[in-house]
Amino acid sequence: MDKGIRPNRNTVLRLTQYKNMLHRLKSLGFERVFSDNLAGAVGVTASQVRRDFAFFGISGNKRGGYAIDALIEKMRSLLGKGSIQKVIIVGAGHIGQALMHYKGFVKEGIRIVAAFDIDAQKQDQHQRIPVFSMECMQPYAREHDIKLGIICVPEHAAQEVFDQMLDTPIEGVLNFAPMRLIAHRDCEVHNVNVGLELETVVYFVNAKHQGVRYADSAS
Amino acid sequence: MDKGIRPNRNTVLRLTQYKNMLHRLKSLGFERVFSDNLAGAVGVTASQVRRDFAFFGISGNKRGGYAIDALIEKMRSLLGKGSIQKVIIVGAGHIGQALMHYKGFVKEGIRIVAAFDIDAQKQDQHQRIPVFSMECMQPYAREHDIKLGIICVPEHAAQEVFDQMLDTPIEGVLNFAPMRLIAHRDCEVHNVNVGLELETVVYFVNAKHQGVRYADSAS
DNA sequence: TAGATTGTTAATCGATTAACAATC
DNA sequence: TAGATTGTTAATCGATTAACAATC
Numbered sequence: 138m139d140k141g142i143r144p145n146r147n148t149v150l151r152l153t154q155y156k157n158m159l160h161r162l163k164s165l166g167f168e169r170v171f172s173d174n175l176a177g178a179v180g181v182t183a184s185q186v187r188r189d190f191a192f193f194g195i196s197g198n199k200r201g202g203y204a205i206d207a208l209i210e211k212m213r214s215l216l217g218k219g220s221i222q223k224v225i226i227v228g229a230g231h232i233g234q235a236l237m238h239y240k241g242f243v244k245e246g247i248r249i250v251a252a253f254d255i256d257a258q259k260q261d262q263h264q265r266i267p268v269f270s271m272e273c274m275q276p277y278a279r280e281h282d283i284k285l286g287i288i289c290v291p292e293h294a295a296q297e298v299f300d301q302m303l304d305t306p307i308e309g310v311l312n313f314a315p316m317r318l319i320a321h322r323d324c325e326v327h328n329v330n331v332g333l334e335l336e337t338v339v340y341f342v343n344a345k346h347q348g349v350r351y352a353d354s355a356s
Numbered sequence: 357m358d359k360g361i362r363p364n365r366n367t368v369l370r371l372t373q374y375k376n377m378l379h380r381l382k383s384l385g386f387e388r389v390f391s392d393n394l395a396g397a398v399g400v401t402a403s404q405v406r407r408d409f410a411f412f413g414i415s416g417n418k419r420g421g422y423a424i425d426a427l428i429e430k431m432r433s434l435l436g437k438g439s440i441q442k443v444i445i446v447g448a449g450h451i452g453q454a455l456m457h458y459k460g461f462v463k464e465g466i467r468i469v470a471a472f473d474i475d476a477q478k479q480d481q482h483q484r485i486p487v488f489s490m491e492c493m494q495p496y497a498r499e500h501d502i503k504l505g506i507i508c509v510p511e512h513a514a515q516e517v518f519d520q521m522l523d524t525p526i527e528g529v530l531n532f533a534p535m536r537l538i539a540h541r542d543c544e545v546h547n548v549n550v551g552l553e554l555e556t557v558v559y560f561v562n563a564k565h566q567g568v569r570y571a572d573s574a575s
Numbered sequence: 576t577a578g579a580t581t582g583t584t585a586a587t588c589g590a591t592t593a594a595c596a597a598t599c
Numbered sequence: 600t601a602g603a604t605t606g607t608t609a610a611t612c613g614a615t616t617a618a619c620a621a622t623c
Contacts, residue, residue: 143563144563145613145614146556147614148614149556149559149560150552150556152559153552153555153556153559154552157534171579171580171581172580172581173580180536181615182615182616182617183580184615184616184617184618185614185615185616187580187581187582187583188582188583188614188615188616190581190582191581191582191583196581196582197580197581197582198580198581198622198623199579199580199581199582199621199622199623200578200579200580200581200622200623201580201581201623202580202581203581215559216555216558216559216562217558217559217561217562217563217565217566222558224554230454230457231450231451231453231454231457232450232451232454234450234453234454235449235450235451235453235454236550238449238450239550239551241534241551242551242554245551245555247554247555247558284561285554285557285558285561287554308561308564308565309557309558309560309561310557311550311553311554311557315376315460317399325557325560325561325564327553327556327557329548329550329553331455331458331530331548332458332460332461332464333369333372333373334530334546334548335443335461335466335504335506335530336372336435336464336466337365337368337369337372337546338504338528338529338530338544338546339435339436339441339466339504339528340368340371340372340434340435340436341368341528341544342436342503342504342527342528342544343435343436344362344363344436345527345544346436346527347436364589364590366590367590390603390604390605391604391605392604400591401591401592401593402604403591403592403593403594404590404591404592406604406605406606406607407590407591407592407606407607409605409606410605410606410607415605415606416604416605416606417598417599417604417605418597418598418599418603418604418605418606419598419599419602419603419604419605420599420604420605421604421605422605
């Protein structure tokens, strides 16, 4: 019976961080790890590691810690890496290109299989990752049963692209356009807003400078 | 006397979202806004908007809501946009290029003034945003009193670049390399890890599929 | 065994939301 | 004035941490 408990974004983010760190530890020759080690490496508390593990049904040995191989295997299955995850990109501009060339995905079982763009200049079906015209997107996604899409088109085109995606088997979207997408059916949408991130850094740097004061004494 | 209260990342993220939305509302001809409107537009509760505003010392009229112009002005000063924020980029690969071409920064008072790369091929001092050799980074940052840097180099070079930045006036860094940077002095570091974000989406999509169950019944 | 580490519960912390008195 | 909206306090919610009994 499903408990209906759903891990939140942060919990899953930590899980992937654990996994990445475990890969590294393994490559360094380690075979077992303690919650303590892992916590230090990822930058959280040991309590948190154990609680997260408990949450995902991962258990270790009361004195020997956790076997790295078993841990990696368990996480692989949790993160759905039994099969390769096919992803398409819409928008082959700079960000799209950056993602197409990003090496990190391969070892995580994520594979970007195609990109789409309205600009005929950017279309090229003979690259490692082919870039097709926009019209091909829906047929392609349906035929290959694509579950994941990345949106890197300008803001004014993002909702339109998203609507088109919702008319395919796509169930998860990573959105780089700086806006909230409105979904007409269930779909997991995560936003990456580089502008906001940079502005946030700017804020903190300035705040530090002017010895900020809040509420009572503001300007 | 400084209260020592420090807004967290999420609060500041919301603040910038409010600001962006206010710009949009203004361009649509609105002059005043209620916490209710703004909340709906950004996707939070009205209570949250009012609490955030109170936190930053922003006040409105008990019946007339908030004057958009005054609100924008207030936020501009809070987010440190009195002067233009100069930013440098290290690593002129795909992500670096994407950021150099990103239009959104200009209107926020953020200006990317230069980029640096070890690859002589990528260097070009005659573009709108010049790309210099790595050796120029520290002298440039010192001479122009740069406070903000963006790291878009491969993982193996990121810490080295960061160390170099810490030897300049830089106080805030946006890091795209998928690793934790270690700081030898105080510096505001925010990480953008696209790989993690995508993996997180993958997780949720898979979880939905296999009707996940946790803790008790796992594998 | 003695010592160390897990697994889990209770305590703490912080952030969000609801409610409502103040007031325009 | 009556009605609506703010500003603020108290209640709620959820996530993190500390503590410790179980146990390898």
